[in-house]
Amino acid sequence: MLIRHPYLLFLGDVPDQLSAKTAQGIVDWRRDWCLGQLRLPGCEADTGLPDMTVQQAADAGAKTLIVGVVNAGGVLPEHWIGVIQQALAAGLDVASGLHVRLSSIPAIAETARECGRELFDVRHSDQKFAVGKGTKRSGMRLLTVGTDCSVGKKYAALALEKEMRARGFDADFKATGQTGVFISGRGVAIDAVVADFISGAVEWISPAADISHWDLIEGQGSLFHPSFAGVSLGLLHGAQADAFVVCHEPTRKTMRNVAHPLPSIREVIDMTVRLGALTNPSIRPIGISVNTQALDEKAATDYLKRLQDEHFLPAADPIRFGVGSIVERIAADFPLTRGAVKAG
């Protein structure tokens, strides 16, 4: 599965910016893949892209219409169907992150077939995987893990990709969630895979590679989250991570959507090493990525400094201060993966 760009981002008529979080993530990380946005009357979201009709986008070379919004219930409103059919008729593929499958809507499925276009439902997986084997693959892998869900694991992996590439590393972001799939044009929403194939799907996402190549694998959930820890563990085993970055949000009191307290960063490091060693005995923590948005600048700097001293690891806020310190640690610990470029 490869979602072709450039994209036209469809925002429908969603009532707020939060509903267009996926589209915004695509713009944040792949602005140059996006030609414009298509909004219906009443839409209260705005990614800042130029507004375009389907025809304008098609004329400008758009390859895929991305339904990058969530709406109540995950259903596709009746009045969006016409736009999707228009896009198919204009020669675009359509990719959706909604819970409902595009292919389950007869009018859309039929138009796609007639026009010879592809439908991508990134929340679903029809891909057949093998069960994970746990056999060591060549190449280097970094996994972002978390003290909780929604603590910046995707953001950290993408920030590392950008910074590592800038410093001459051969590094690719590997998506395991729907927004990440749109951002990289490929990948698998790992939480949609049948349970038996979690680790196998990750082995497929991140196959054997050149020994100096880094896959930067987007983590999901947390080993300490009672809803999703199974996904996180299968992901860890499939990733065979050589290195991991712990992502954290310091003001959160309980795990997302449940009453459980957050684990400490120390606990996450220990458990990740302990469990990850099953498929890669040399797994090690390489940095801490913190969303310090809720702290003022002084408090944020102090907090990161404290983490750094406590764990002997670089601690960074990828949005506020960048991930340079983590990349320097990667360069120091894995000097043979530096590629052709000298230290920055």
Next chain:
Amino acid sequence: MLIRHPYLLFLGDVPDQLSAKTAQGIVDWRRDWCLGQLRLPGCEADTGLPDMTVQQAADAGAKTLIVGVVNAGGVLPEHWIGVIQQALAAGLDVASGLHVRLSSIPAIAETARECGRELFDVRHSDQKFAVGKGTKRSGMRLLTVGTDCSVGKKYAALALEKEMRARGFDADFKATGQTGVFISGRGVAIDAVVADFISGAVEWISPAADISHWDLIEGQGSLFHPSFAGVSLGLLHGAQADAFVVCHEPTRKTMRNVAHPLPSIREVIDMTVRLGALTNPSIRPIGISVNTQALDEKAATDYLKRLQDEHFLPAADPIRFGVGSIVERIAADFPLTRGAVKAG
């Protein structure tokens, strides 16, 4: 989903006894639910049940035809379709443990609709689950865990159900795999559930219950198996186990189908306690269940004795010596769950 009994077991024309393992498991544990077996010419499996035609079984009151065999590739051979249609026409539901869905075969789906009968594909799950919440539920739960796959977790849970019921406990086996689903007439093949819902599905299988009631939950995989540990962890978190029994096969050298060595029983106990505490802080090991088939009687007895001394836990072979000692430990540790019956 409730598969109605009595059953007629369909063995097709499979080439050996191993291919009918599922059917044999049903006979071993629910002989009184089985009226007979239906074999086609060339069948080399035999469960020991009387041979019956569809009509004979229907006349005797059979409610469901069980396709309790595996065959190469998991497909349904063409020449089995007629028998399944016959069963539907005779008023039986049909339940299958094959990889292929009965409902995906047009002739079968149509006959089922015409006859108003149900099709059960126990390797697939169309059930919608909520994500697991991790909120403590009332009632007691025991989970069988393993050093590996296929070390007797289902067998141990069923043996405990039998022995605990005989001693006056209120105890129910809860199936999480396909054979278990046939044996209990309900349950979910947990490895077929979408990854996000592993723990939620287990919460659904084992809902809140009377405080003295035991659910004996069939474990899957192993926390140390690189292919399936995610399933095992989601299952552990969803089960909120008060107690667990470690299942083991002493002659196995590597984990099933992979090159990884087996963990020790000690490692399994420690990791299960450590990870299980997330949803039940009072989780504890309550016994060890060993398949000693490969050892002679003296060696088996010595081995169990050694485990018992080493772990301060009753160690039993459920097939050879029964699980009485484990049930005695349950009675001692959880005296309020003994029900109305006095100590045996």
